[in-house]
Amino acid sequence: MTKTTEDQWPMWEVFLQSKQGAPHEHAGSLHAPDAEMAIQNARDVYSRRNEAISIWVVRSEDIISTSPSDAGPFFDPATDKIFRYPKFYSIPKGVRGV
Amino acid sequence: MEDEKKLAEFQTRLKNGESIEPKDWMPERYRKQLVRMISQHAHSEIVGMLPEGNWITRAPNLRRKMALLAKVQDEAGHGLYLYSAAETLGVDRESMINDLLSGKAKYSSIFNYPTLTWADIGVIGWLVDGAAIVNQTMLAKSSYGPYSRANLRICREENFHKKQGYEIVATLANGTDAQRKMIQESVNRWWWPSLMMFGPTDKDSPNSAELTKWKVKIHSNDDLRQRFVDLTVPQAKAVNITFPDPDLKFNEETGHWEFGEIDWNEFYRVIKGYGPMNRERMNARKKAHEDGRWVREAAEAYAKKKKVLHEN
Numbered sequence: 001m002t003k004t005t006e007d008q009w010p011m012w013e014v015f016l017q018s019k020q021g022a023p024h025e026h027a028g029s030l031h032a033p034d035a036e037m038a039i040q041n042a043r044d045v046y047s048r049r050n051e052a053i054s055i056w057v058v059r060s061e062d063i064i065s066t067s068p069s070d071a072g073p074f075f076d077p078a079t080d081k082i083f084r085y086p087k088f089y090s091i092p093k094g095v096r097g098v
Numbered sequence: 099m100e101d102e103k104k105l106a107e108f109q110t111r112l113k114n115g116e117s118i119e120p121k122d123w124m125p126e127r128y129r130k131q132l133v134r135m136i137s138q139h140a141h142s143e144i145v146g147m148l149p150e151g152n153w154i155t156r157a158p159n160l161r162r163k164m165a166l167l168a169k170v171q172d173e174a175g176h177g178l179y180l181y182s183a184a185e186t187l188g189v190d191r192e193s194m195i196n197d198l199l200s201g202k203a204k205y206s207s208i209f210n211y212p213t214l215t216w217a218d219i220g221v222i223g224w225l226v227d228g229a230a231i232v233n234q235t236m237l238a239k240s241s242y243g244p245y246s247r248a249n250l251r252i253c254r255e256e257n258f259h260k261k262q263g264y265e266i267v268a269t270l271a272n273g274t275d276a277q278r279k280m281i282q283e284s285v286n287r288w289w290w291p292s293l294m295m296f297g298p299t300d301k302d303s304p305n306s307a308e309l310t311k312w313k314v315k316i317h318s319n320d321d322l323r324q325r326f327v328d329l330t331v332p333q334a335k336a337v338n339i340t341f342p343d344p345d346l347k348f349n350e351e352t353g354h355w356e357f358g359e360i361d362w363n364e365f366y367r368v369i370k371g372y373g374p375m376n377r378e379r380m381n382a383r384k385k386a387h388e389d390g391r392w393v394r395e396a397a398e399a400y401a402k403k404k405k406v407l408h409e410n
Contacts, residue, residue, distance in 0.1 A: 008190055008191070008192050009398075011182075011185070028179055028182050028183075028247075028248070028251075029182045029185070029186075030178060030182060031191060032397075033397045033398050033400070033401035034397075034400070034401035034404060034405070036404075037397055037401070044175070045175050045178050045179070048168075048171070048172065048175065048255075049255075065121070067121060068119070068121050068122045068123070069123070
């Protein structure tokens with residue numbers, strides 16, 4: 001019995017938090033039949049050496065991302081706004097702590 | 099026309115050392131070569147569990163047994179990192195695994211040699227994992243993001259593999275006469291196949307030029323092989339082990355260890371399926387896949403049942 005792509009176990013993206021206060025970061029992906037097994041497999045595949053104190057798993061198909069082909073125009077609006085940075089502004093010499 | 103423009107852009111990105119990500123445009127050949135290479139790498143990790151798994155129940159003490167179990171478990175993990183890296187290119191894991199089981203896909207020829215003695219476990223960690231680390235350290239810098247990240251993760255874990263192997267080698271090399279004889283005999287069997295792990299010599303390597311052009315590989319097979327020999331010879335000397343090569347000598351001028359001719363006929367014979375263990379490995383892999391079927395089916399049935407309960 002060979003499985004077709006359609007009935008292959010769904011794919012999950014795995015995010016690990018490495019220590020208290022750190023953000024969850026993408027570690028990789030895996031297949032699992034349900035969320036519970038996805039979490040257990042994520043621990044065995046991506047945290048065999050205490051790499052994580054917390055794990056998120058998300059169905060890969062539920063992730064919406066920007067597409068590389070539109071990346072230029074999509075991120076354009078931020079590229080010409082240097083007034084969003086402190087370096088854009090000048091203040092009198094000798095004033096400290098601003 | 100459009101593709102030519104995209105191809106030029108792609109090549110500029112490679113030239114600038116940018117990393118290529120799954121959704122980026124890429125030439126079909128780039129995708130094809132990566133799928134071939136990453137899936138072969140994944141299969142090698144999985145089949146690589148077999149020669150060592152053979153010794154888990156016969157490890158000489160609990161410390162060695164725990165280390166070997168952890169190492170073999172790591173190899174399973176490495177296989178999974180690599181299968182998911184390949185999946186980002188649009189192939190599914192099921193079909194890659196089917197290609198392995200049907201004999202269509204290749205894996206590293208080194209795993210078609212038998213592990214006859216406990217000393218082989220030490221030598222595999224030292225030489226086979228040592229050679230793999232040299233190769234994977236390069237692949238951690240490859241142009242394809244997911245493959246490069248998988249190799250980075252693998253390299254971090256392989257260092258323990260190599261060190262535990264060398265510890266076994268050093269222990270036996272400093273042991274009784276029988277132990278010294280056993281370790282030397284094992285090194286004699288594994289040395290040449292380990293050198294073959296880097297693949298054919300540059301002029302005979304069918305894929306190297308293209309992989310280098312795509313910056314999947316950044317060093318040639320022969321360069322990597324030389325690096326491995328230079329690293330390994332002093333490690334052998336430190337424990338009074340010799341390599342079975344009368345031509346092995348240090349070249350003062352180049353600063354490299356020169357070595358004798360590799361028997362490429364043996365290499366191709368093993369690749370084509372006529373190595374000592376090819377058939378055995380495939381049968382073991384198929385049996386493991388079949389024996390695990392009920393576990394996969396149980397997991398699926400449980401997931402379905404829970405879903406139904408959840409919906410009602």
